[in-house]
Amino acid sequence: MTASGTLYDWPRAAAFGRVIPKNKIYEHAGANTALKDLFVREVDQIVWLHKLAPETVNLAATKQVAEIQVFRITARTATLDAQVLRAIDKAIPFPLIFEVVHGDRVRLAAAYKRPSEADSARWVVGDYFQGEWQPEDAPRAPLPVALNMGALYERLLEPLVAGQTAKLVSGMVEAPQPPAESEKPVSLEERIARAEAIKAQARGVERIKARLAREKQFNKRVAINAELRAAQQELERLTGAYPRAAMTNE
Missing domain, CATH: 1.10.287 (Helix Hairpins)
Structure with missing residues (x-):
């Protein structure tokens, strides 16, 4: 299994398992008709799967990352539009990690999400990075070792960023490597x-x-x-x- 395809064995203590009605996302994300239609076409179900928090993973909160929420999206299509993920990110005021499921396959997706420097009540959401598809029953890895919630968030994002970028680069150019000492x-x-x-x-x-x-x-x-x-x-x-x-x- 490549690092970019890693699936995690989320701690049982962090299990939340609440189905989120689409209309709740529409309400909090200010969804227009086109976005609602996109959800209808591409999304079957949204589950708030786990809450990674100081009390559930025994890691201290940081200023930027108090909790990390894991959402599981059962998709009706193999390609899920990033607008769907962005709407959910807009509706939930915490960093999110998505498990996207289609058929008997699953993969992680996430964007780097941080509080706005100009207004801490607002969130800035970057581009989305996706891992490789894995079988639903693929072995899962334990959570990465981290000293606090902020470090855990970075460790969860790193393989997604690295894997997707390496895939893009390998398909575009033959990139030279800098010398190790530099x-x-x-x-x-x-x-x-x-x-x-x-x-x-x-x-x-x-x-x-x-x-x-x-x-x-x-x-x-x-x-x-x-x-x-x-x-x-x-x-x-x-x-x-x-x-x-x-x-x-x-």
Whole structure:
């Protein structure tokens, strides 16, 4: 099992097991008609599965992470729109880890979620990272070792960020590795920022390629080719500087 596909054996003491009606999510997320339709098409059931809190996992709360909630979404489609996850994140004022289930498979998904520096009552939610699909009956690992709730949250997110970014990078460019002696500790926030930058730059490269494929005029193709080379070089710079642990999914 790869690290990005790890499923966790959530502590029994943290079990919550409450089914959440979709209309409660709509209410707290301010859902419009399009979002409600998306839930109807893609979501069968939402269960608030576990509450990882100081009293259930014996770890001290931190300023940013008092509790971590685990939600299990039974999906009607193999691909779950990120808007569904974002709506639930908007409705629940805690960091969330999702178990997405479809058929006999399950995988983790999460976005880095933190209180806003401008308004601590608001939450900032980043891009979503997803693990690999695993059989429902796959072996589960114990929770990562951590000193407090904040560290536990980071340890749960790290393999998702590393695995998805490594997969993206391997499909785009052959990224050089920095020499071992130049490696420095990299925070989760830095890794996520780099991962999001790589994702955005990769999309940009694909858009330029699409423009190039449509363009027939020679002079314009020359200009677009130059733009494409510059965009690819920037992507290579980003991926080449990506931390080795994230690239190799260690």
